[in-house]
Every structure is written in structure tokens, then in C-alpha cells.
Amino acid sequence: MNGAGREVAVVGVGFSPVTRAGSPDIRTLTLTAAHDALTDAGLVASDLDAIFEYSFGGARDDSPIAVSAQRLLGVENLTAFNDIMGTGPSGLASAMDAAMAIAAGACETALVYRTITRAAGHTGALREGPARAVGAMQFSAPYGYGGGIILAMAMKKRRRVAELGGSFEDYGQIALNARRWAALNPRAVFRDLITMDDYLASRMVADPLLLFDCDYPVNAACAAILTTADRARDLRQPAVLVDALAYGTGARPDWLYAEDFIFGGTIHCARELWRRSSLTPQDVDVAELYDGFTHITISWLEALGLCGVGEFHDWVEGGTRIGPGGRLPLNTYGGQLAAGRMHGLAFLNEAVLQLRGQCGERQVPDARAAVVANAHGPQCGAMVLRSAQ
Amino acid sequence: MKPTPEPDDVTAFFWRGAAEGTLLVLRCMVCSYLSHPPDVACARCGAVELEPTPVSGYGSVYSFTVVRQAFDPAFLREVPYVVALVELDEQPGLRVLANLVDVALDAVEIGMRVAVAFEDRGDQVVPQFRPSERPAIVS
Numbered sequence: 001m002n003g004a005g006r007e008v009a010v011v012g013v014g015f016s017p018v019t020r021a022g023s024p025d026i027r028t029l030t031l032t033a034a035h036d037a038l039t040d041a042g043l044v045a046s047d048l049d050a051i052f053e054y055s056f057g058g059a060r061d062d063s064p065i066a067v068s069a070q071r072l073l074g075v076e077n078l079t080a081f082n083d084i085m086g087t088g089p090s091g092l093a094s095a096m097d098a099a100m101a102i103a104a105g106a107c108e109t110a111l112v113y114r115t116i117t118r119a120a121g122h123t124g125a126l127r128e129g130p131a132r133a134v135g136a137m138q139f140s141a142p143y144g145y146g147g148g149i150i151l152a153m154a155m156k157k158r159r160r161v162a163e164l165g166g167s168f169e170d171y172g173q174i175a176l177n178a179r180r181w182a183a184l185n186p187r188a189v190f191r192d193l194i195t196m197d198d199y200l201a202s203r204m205v206a207d208p209l210l211l212f213d214c215d216y217p218v219n220a221a222c223a224a225i226l227t228t229a230d231r232a233r234d235l236r237q238p239a240v241l242v243d244a245l246a247y248g249t250g251a252r253p254d255w256l257y258a259e260d261f262i263f264g265g266t267i268h269c270a271r272e273l274w275r276r277s278s279l280t281p282q283d284v285d286v287a288e289l290y291d292g293f294t295h296i297t298i299s300w301l302e303a304l305g306l307c308g309v310g311e312f313h314d315w316v317e318g319g320t321r322i323g324p325g326g327r328l329p330l331n332t333y334g335g336q337l338a339a340g341r342m343h344g345l346a347f348l349n350e351a352v353l354q355l356r357g358q359c360g361e362r363q364v365p366d367a368r369a370a371v372v373a374n375a376h377g378p379q380c381g382a383m384v385l386r387s388a389q
Numbered sequence: 390m391k392p393t394p395e396p397d398d399v400t401a402f403f404w405r406g407a408a409e410g411t412l413l414v415l416r417c418m419v420c421s422y423l424s425h426p427p428d429v430a431c432a433r434c435g436a437v438e439l440e441p442t443p444v445s446g447y448g449s450v451y452s453f454t455v456v457r458q459a460f461d462p463a464f465l466r467e468v469p470y471v472v473a474l475v476e477l478d479e480q481p482g483l484r485v486l487a488n489l490v491d492v493a494l495d496a497v498e499i500g501m502r503v504a505v506a507f508e509d510r511g512d513q514v515v516p517q518f519r520p521s522e523r524p525a526i527v528s
Contacts, residue, residue, distance in 0.1 A: 129461035133392040138400055139426040141392035142515050143472055143488050146460030151472050154454035162452075162499045207455035207469075252432050256474060257425070257484055261452070 005103035009232035009239040012041025012225030013349035019219045030115045033221035041225045042236030045073040050080040050107035052094040062120035080107035089381025090344025092374035098226045113223040114345040121217035123148035152255040153293040154209035166313035172199035173319045174294040175212040182334025184362035190338040213294045218340030239388040240355045244277035253378030264377030266303035277384045281305040285367040288347035291335040296376040329364045344374040355387040391463045402441040407514045416442040446505030448477040491519040
């Protein structure tokens with residue numbers, strides 16, 4: 001990473017099974033993904049000296065804390081760890097913090113994970129609100145503003161089209177694209193293609209936000225192993241280097257009251273990312289951009305300069321540009337819309353697998369550079385990755 | 390039962406104002422910037438010298454959504470209802486979240502002129518917005 005200490009590599013990726021029903025134990029999910037990532041890297045638990053995890057935390061009980069994973073894995077000591085709460089850039093934040101800690105010399109080899117359950121992730125569910133709205137909720141809950149950021153995303157979708165042009169069908173291109181790639185990914189939960197008519201006919205959640213604008217909650221854990229580029233050379237897999245990373249928030253960070261309502265912090269984050277990177281947007285072979293809501297993906301495409309601001313409608317070429325065989329393959333594992341909400345970290349894992357050339361049917365030919373971005377609004381984060389060869 | 394706003398030290402002025410039929414925001418005594426929702430420092434310059442100041446209550450719909458699926462059982466009988474961000478006339482970017490009331494759902498559009506309307510919910514008065522004929526003041 002330019003100007004950020006030691007060079008860092010992602011050397012292992014792992015997954016638990018992804019399920020749409022039941023309530024698997026979050027410790028088992030985490031352990032399964034962690035062992036999968038260690039095996040992939042050719043490492044064992046005792047090689048770890050750091051763990052970073054991302055969770056909603058609190059009563060949602062969606063992910064075991066880092067020292068729980070340490071205990072379950074039998075790691076003797078951690079020299080760096082953190083439990084990153086749900087106000088950071090989703091699961092990618094765990095890898096970003098690990099990369100910074102490794103670059104700074106605070107640790108050598110880190111396990112990162114995001115474990116999430118369907119119950120914890122189902123933010124659109126009907127649930128009893130508070131009788132009394134305290135704190136920031138004083139200005140939202142009395143108005144029926146619920147469901148996490150669902151209504152903010154609905155308003156951003158409407159504002160974007162009004163201000164920058166294009167159409168609501170543009171958002172459908174992200175949803176259709178997710179299914180095209182998911183059809184090539186055995187791990188995805190929705191592998192059937194959908195048409196634009198299917199998209200437009202999906203349930204209206206909060207006009208103009210459709211059900212197919214929203215990702216799908218699953219039970220899953222996703223893990224990765226990061227270490228120094230030096231160490232990576234001796235490990236099992238072709239090394240994938242962290243070329244740059246950046247957080248971003250924008251001015252007056254907030255989902256509703258931010259200075260930049262449409263893009264949130266994505267533009268600030270992207271600007272800093274490219275300033276630090278050895279690569280440019282033109283070098284990107286594959287893009288893995290958060291799709292918890294379709295608005296987020298379009299924001300990142302434009303913020304990152306992969307597409308001009310307000311130009312997505314023409315740029316996407318009816319979906320061919322971002323699909324299999326397209327000029328900018330996007331969300332090549334199906335994203336959260338079609339592979340399930342592994343909440344951010346699966347975008348990193350897919351980028352790593354693409355840069356290693358291990359994606360089978362969905363492999364992007366000669367993929368050498370990838371950009372990964374998570375979240376939106378006040379909690380943006382992004383990474384540029386490149387193959388070491 | 391819809392959630393009732395619970396005023397605290399920082400927000401009490403806002404709800405007192407609403408009860409008296411006045412929409413109040415915080416004005417920075419250093420840079421004059423207007424902030425909403427209430428906070429302990431100016432959203433632009435960070436100064437902590439803030440004073441409640443009345444605003445006209447007129448604004449334009451910045452964006453909105455028609456909620457079709459309730460998230461809280463208290464709103465099951467309200468759907469479909471409009472949640473909007475209203476940009477107040479006093480300052481670009483000064484947004485207030487509320488429902489739009491007394492309006493046909495298909496008549497709502499971005500840029501629509503609205504005026505504050507206070508809804509008495511018994512234990513608290515909450516600001517809402519309704520359509521208005523009054524044009525924006527062009528300065």
C-alpha cells in the first residue's frame with residue numbers, strides 16, 4: 001500500500017455453507033469459515049496473531065466476538081484484535097482494519113470474518129417499535145421511519161433519478177446482473193435469471209424501492225486471512241496484494257442529512273482510494289461493489305470513476321457491460337442480491353478468487369486488478385487489489 | 390401505538406416549540422449555519438454556541454417514499470403513507486424528516502411546495518408537512 005508501511009496480501013478465503021432457513025449456531029458458522037480460509041491459505045490456527053470481526057453487535061447477537069473465535073480456534077495469544085461495530089463499512093471493515101494493523105507492524109497474520117444470521121439481517125421484518133423514541137429516533141420513529149436504511153434508500157433512488165436522470169429500470173440492471181452471475185456460482189442462493197418485467201413486478205416495499213432492489217438475508221460466515229506480502233510468497237495460493245484502501249464519510253455524515261444525499265461518502269472514499277493506489281479506474285478488470293441495495297452499487301460505479309457521474313443509464317449498455325463477457329464484470333459471484341447477504345466480506349473473497357483465476361465458469365479472463373467497495377453514506381470503505389505476478 | 394418522541398436536554402426546545410406551534414432549528418451563533426436534527430455542536434463549523442431559532446415552516450419536498458410495507462405494527466393501518474425529506478426555505482440542505490399529510494399519494498413530487506402542520510398526538514405534538522401554494526422566496 002502506498003505510504004502505509006508494509007505491503008499486505010490476502011492469502012486465504014473461506015466460507016461456511018449458506019442457508020436460507022434454520023438458525024445455525026454462529027460459532028459453528030464462524031469456525032467453519034475460519035478453518036476453510038486457513039486451509040485455503042495453507043496455514044493453521046496457531047499461525048494467527050490477530051482477529052478482526054464485524055458485527056451489528058448488541059442484542060442482535062449475529063457474530064461471535066474476536067476472542068470467542070480465538071478461544072474456539074485455540075490460538076494462544078492475539079497481538080491485535082477488534083470487534084468492529086455495525087457503523088463501519090460492513091464486513092470489508094474487518095479486512096481493512098487487519099490490513100492497516102499488518103502494514104503498521106501491529107500483527108503478522110490476521111483472521112477476519114463476518115458472520116451473520118438471517119434473523120439478525122432481516123431488517124425489513126415487522127417488529128414492535130419502541131413506545132418512546134429516544135435519541136436520534138425522536139426524529140424518525142414517530143413518522144414510521146423503520147426498517148434500518150430501507151426508506152433512506154428509497155428516497156435516494158427517487159432523488160437520483162430526478163436529479164441525474166436515467167430511469168428506475170437502471171436499478172433493475174443491477175438486480176438482473178446479480179442473477180446472471182449467480183447462475184454461474186454454485187454457492188449462490190438465487191440462480192434463476194430474472195427479466196426486467198420480473199424486477200418491475202417485484203413487491204413495492206417503499207415506492208420506488210422494490211423488493212428486488214434489496215439483498216437477501218441468509219445464515220452464513222465469510223472469512224479471510226491477511227498477512228505480509230513477504231510471508232505470502234511462501235504460502236499455498238497465488239498472492240493477492242492490497243494495493244490501496246480508504247475509508248470515506250463525506251461532510252455531515254448521515255443517511256438522511258449528509259451534504260451529499262445521493263452519493264453519501266462514496267465520492268470522498270473513491271477519491272482517496274485512487275490517490276493512494278498504484279492503479280487507475282481504467283486498470284480495473286473486475287468490480288465487486290456492495291449491493292445491499294441497488295442504489296449503493298450504482299453510486300460506487302460512478303463514484304469510483306468506472307462510469308461517469310449520472311451516466312450509468314447509457315454506460316451499462318442494457319446490462320451487457322457488467323455481465324459475463326462484458327467490459328466491466330460486476331459482482332461476479334451474484335452479490336448479496338443473489339448469493340445472499342454475507343454482508344460485505346464476500347465481495348473481497350470473490351475479488352481474491354478472481355485475481356487467482358480460480359472462479360471456474362464465472363472466471364473473468366486475465367483478471368489482474370479488482371476494486372472492492374462496501375456500504376454507503378456515512379460508512380464507506382473500499383480496496384484496490386492486484387495479483388502479485 | 391406510534392412511538393412518542395422522548396425529549397432530552399438537547400431536543401427539549403424542539404418539542405416545546407412544536408407544542409406551541411413553532412418549528413425551531415438550531416442556529417450557530419458563530420457561523421449562522423442552521424442545523425437539524427438538534428445536536429450539541431454546529432454541523433458545519435463545530436461551534437457549541439447554538440440557539441433555537443424559529444423558521445418559516447415552508448419548504449420543498451427534497452425526496453420522498455410511499456411506504457407500502459409497515460416495519461412497526463403501529464403503522465400497519467397507516468400504509469400506504471408518505472415519508473419525506475423536506476428542504477426548508479431558510480437554507481439549502483436544511484432537511485426535516487416527516488410525513489406528508491392531507492395529500493393524494495399520486496400528487497406528491499420532488500420540488501412540491503409544503504408547509505409545516507402540527508399534529509397533536511395527545512402526549513406530544515409532532516411537526517408534519519402538507520401541500521402549500523406559497524412559492525419559495527428567491528433571494
